[in-house]
Amino acid sequence: MKIMWKQLMAASLLAVVNNSWADNQALTVEDCHLGEIRSKVKCGTLQVPENYANNSGDKISVNFAVLPAIDNSEYKAPLMFLAGGPGQAAVELATSLNRVFREIRKTRDIILVDQRGTGQSSALECDLEDEEDVYRVLPEDLNIEDVKSCVSQFKGDVSQFNTENAIRDFDAIRVALGHEKINIYGGSYGTRAGLVYLRMFPESLESAVLDSVGPIEVPIGMFGQSGARSFNLLLDNCKNSESCHKVFPNLAEEFQAVKARLAKEPITLDIQHPRLGTPTQFVLDDTKFTGNLRFQLYGVEGRSMVPLVIHQAYLGNYQPLIGLIARTEGEQLVYTGLLFNIVCNEDIPKVSAKMREIDAANDFDGAASHLAWELICPLFPQYRPSEDFYQPVTASVPTLILSGDLDPVTPPSNGDFPAKTLSNSKHIIVKNASHTVAMSTCASNIIGEFLTSKDPKSLDESCLEDVPEETFMTSVNGVE
Numbered sequence: 333m334k335i336m337w338k339q340l341m342a343a344s345l346l347a348v349v350n351n352s353w354a355d356n357q358a359l360t361v362e363d364c365h366l367g368e369i370r371s372k373v374k375c376g377t378l379q380v381p382e383n384y385a386n387n388s389g390d391k392i393s394v395n396f397a398v399l400p401a402i403d404n405s406e407y408k409a410p411l412m413f414l415a416g417g418p419g420q421a422a423v424e425l426a427t428s429l430n431r432v433f434r435e436i437r438k439t440r441d442i443i444l445v446d447q448r449g450t451g452q453s454s455a456l457e458c459d460l461e462d463e464e465d466v467y468r469v470l471p472e473d474l475n476i477e478d479v480k481s482c483v484s485q486f487k488g489d490v491s492q493f494n495t496e497n498a499i500r501d502f503d504a505i506r507v508a509l510g511h512e513k514i515n516i517y518g519g520s521y522g523t524r525a526g527l528v529y530l531r532m533f534p535e536s537l538e539s540a541v542l543d544s545v546g547p548i549e550v551p552i553g554m555f556g557q558s559g560a561r562s563f564n565l566l567l568d569n570c571k572n573s574e575s576c577h578k579v580f581p582n583l584a585e586e587f588q589a590v591k592a593r594l595a596k597e598p599i600t601l602d603i604q605h606p607r608l609g610t611p612t613q614f615v616l617d618d619t620k621f622t623g624n625l626r627f628q629l630y631g632v633e634g635r636s637m638v639p640l641v642i643h644q645a646y647l648g649n650y651q652p653l654i655g656l657i658a659r660t661e662g663e664q665l666v667y668t669g670l671l672f673n674i675v676c677n678e679d680i681p682k683v684s685a686k687m688r689e690i691d692a693a694n695d696f697d698g699a700a701s702h703l704a705w706e707l708i709c710p711l712f713p714q715y716r717p718s719e720d721f722y723q724p725v726t727a728s729v730p731t732l733i734l735s736g737d738l739d740p741v742t743p744p745s746n747g748d749f750p751a752k753t754l755s756n757s758k759h760i761i762v763k764n765a766s767h768t769v770a771m772s773t774c775a776s777n778i779i780g781e782f783l784t785s786k787d788p789k790s791l792d793e794s795c796l797e798d799v800p801e802e803t804f805m806t807s808v809n810g811v812e
Contacts, residue, residue: 358378358379358380358391358508359378359379359508360376361374361376361398362374362376363375364397366397366399366423366426366427367426367427368427369399369426369427369430373398374398374399374400375395375397376395376396376398377393377395377396377452378393378394378396378504378505380392380393380501382489383489383492384497384500390489392448392454392488393454394446394448395423395445395451395452395453396422396443396446397422397423397426397443398410398441398442398444398509399426399430399442399444400441401438401439401441402437403438403439404439406439408440408783408784409440409513409538410440410441410443410511410514410515411433411436411440411441411442411443411516411783412442412443412444412445412506412515412516412517413425413429413433413442413444413517413518413522414445414447414502414516414518414519414522414523414525414526414529415447415450415522416519416522416768417447417450417520417666417667417670417671418447418495418521418524418525418552418666418670418675419447419449419450419521419666419667419668419669419671419674420447420521420522420667421446421447421450421451421452421453421455422446422450422451423444423445423452424451426444429442429444432771432776433517433776433779435776435777436779436783440515443505443506443509443514445501445505447498447501447670448492448493448497448498448501449493449667449669449670450670453501454487454488454493455669456490456493456667456673458481458482458483458486465612466657466661467603467605467613467614467615467654467657468614468615469615470598470615470616470619470620471619471620471623471703471704472619472703472707474708476707476711479708480711482669483669490712490713490715491677491713491714491715493673493674494677494678495524495525495528495674495678495717495721496528496532496721499525499528499529499532502529503532503533503536506536513535513537514536514537515537515539515540515541515783516529516537516540516541517541517543517770517779518540518541518542518543519544519768519770519771520543520546520741520742520767520768521552523543523546523547523742523750524546524547524548524552526540526541527542527547527725528548528725530725530729530731531725531727534727534728534729537729538730538783539730539731539732539783540729540731540732541732541734541770541779541782542732542733542734542750543734543768543769543770544735544736544739544741544742544746544767544768545733545735545742545746545747545749545750546742546746547747547750548722548724548725548749550746550749551680551682551687552675552679553675553679553680553683553705554687554688554691554702555740555741556692556693556696556697556699556700556702557690557691557693557694558739558741558742559696559701560694560695560696560697561743562629562738562739562740562743562766563625563626563740564695564696565737566629566638566802567583567584567587569801569802569804570583570639570802573801573802573803575804575806576639576804576806579643580640583639583642583643586642586646587646588695590618590642591618591621592618594617594621595617595618598615598616599616599650600613600614601613601614601616601650602614606655606657606661607661614650614654616650616653618700619700619703621645621653622696622700623700623701624653624656625638625641625642626696626697626740628641628656629738629740630741630767631766631772632738632764632765632766632802634656635738635802635804636802636803636804636805637652637656637804637805638804639804640652640804640805640806640807640808641653641656652808672709672712673712676708676709676712677712677714677716677717678717678721680705680709682722688702724749724752724753725753726753726754726755727754727755728754728755728756729754729756730756730782730786730787731750731757731758731788732757732758732760732779732788733747733750733751733757733758733759733760734747734759734762734769735759735760735762735769736761736762736765736766736767736768736769737761737762737765738764738765738802739765739766739767740766741767742767744759756788758789758791760778760793760796762775762796762799763799764800764801764802773795773799774795774796775796778791778793778795778796
């Protein structure tokens, strides 16, 4: 379930009363240790209705953690992190988030919640063996019966594992922890969750940060045009770099040549497994090639290696590409059951044939990013949000919107949607950043300033001017 579905994604994210629900009898909190955080933090669970329209029905346990403020002598409303994906488990990201938000944590609690369907919150997972090998299998080699078997093992009513119920869970935890208001930070799909939070419970929020926006108005899943835009910016930046252009003067042409070659005839190589050291095979076609490159476009470190990988592939050497794949092999990036459950029901049904056609008309990977949805969405149980779910979000809550200009999945144009409808907002585009700006730039410090001032239009953004331009590896020995 994990490896094959991750390959696919690489080749590719009755009305209910909106009152908060919380039962303090169902809350447990205890000291714990998480990841590499040295100090004790708080771990907890809250029992919530599986179906908020039936409070007396089945309950599920929502897992969360609190990274306590280092100095809480003067209480400040905490920051709740809304994870991406959909399908990331926030508590599993505690180590990295503790590092990114270390300045904020000096005076504010950081609250991490495993969204229902992830982590220890009734994860949508199964015991399907990872027999599909990331090196040997092509994305289109999906075993339909295996996926059906996996879906059949999900526990509970999966139609209730949706974005709106996740927000009800988050707000229930706010209430159970005794906070009148909180601040929220959402990254990637977490911005979609954040927008739904702004709609459902604006009175619960002091402020919101939306980083790399997945707006209500733009269905998640159509990544052809955004991926091509990001890749073409990389090509331009390489051309404008003296050292990169000198070593790779024909990068665009070499990329197209590799694609055409692999489309005509996939390759099979006998290799040593990079992690296990055992003999295995590496099978590669054009879809797998562009899918793995697209995954590298998410961050500046991965982007720096793309020209070298393309050039070496053009020369017939696929070891650099194998090395890139090995960097993330076996990582549980998202709980794919929740990812497909949400996207296949909340987003893909809103994608028209014309939208697919337009998105596929690109010179990077065509319609390859659609493959996962086409193969897997028909296998998932169906539910549908109300039409109200898709309306633009309006709110007066102070909101900071961040976009990376190099982003392959949530381009800056996405951030323009909430910027138009949220009356107290500002949209900042960072030229040399990619996906989730705060995770790799000084934007985390700007967020800290914003959480205090609550004024998105009077922030000191000057540090963003120092975010360096892209640099590229020009040989296997290092960077320009």
